[in-house]
Amino acid sequence: MVEKSKMDEDREGKAVDPLHYHGMIVTLLYLTASRPDLQFAICMCARYQAWPTKKHVQAVKRIFRYLRRTVNRGLWYPKDSSVALTAFADADHAGFQDTCRSTSGSV
Template identity: 40%
Template sequence: MESYLVASTPMNFLIKLDKDEDDQSVDITKYRRIIGSLLYLTLCRLDIIFAVGVYGRFQDNPKQSHYVASKRILKYLKGTQDVELWYSKDYSFNITSYSDADYARCKVDPKSTSETCQFLGDQLMSWYSKKQTSVATSTSKVEYLAVGSCCAQLL
């Protein structure tokens, strides 16, 4: 990995991963080692949690496209070794929260994703991104579930 170029993000959001049954299979042990190591690393690198969770869904039958995508996280980590969150001492106590959802974007199943982030003053305090547990039939229901997740996160 030392000779590889760095990546600016842990995932390429233009590429939508699916089961990809036609692609070439890869060594399942090697793929699981990468995902397992990255899962361990998420304890201190919260910025890769979502990407590791997405790639971890394909551990039962990984394909070449999943393997290449998981290596992107390693390239991202190589370029962000010195990145850290920093909170100043003089910040305001105004809490601002944002929520969003994408309606049935996942190719593997028709579930939507809820995303929220909370700011204390102008500094990020927490964020949340998770696939919704139920299948919504409209975009307004998806947004309603996302707002519910946002309120739960605030509490």
């Protein structure tokens, strides 16, 4: 997503093909199983599949550029490791501009 900006419906923006946008979102959602760092940004973009605009496509393309730059990075957990994993969750109460609903994420 664009830094320091919040996603919104962008009713004045130029509409794009919803099927193409949906295809990009589905591809990214598949990756969240192995790349949980992407989950929040992808889910924010997925909210606008019904009426995507050029602004939303730009945000999705930014995620793809991030993937291209970080393709060789990741977390590795060897079988014999005694590493204790800890999970964190966060919520943004009423932070979604369009409906004032809460946004949550987990890592």
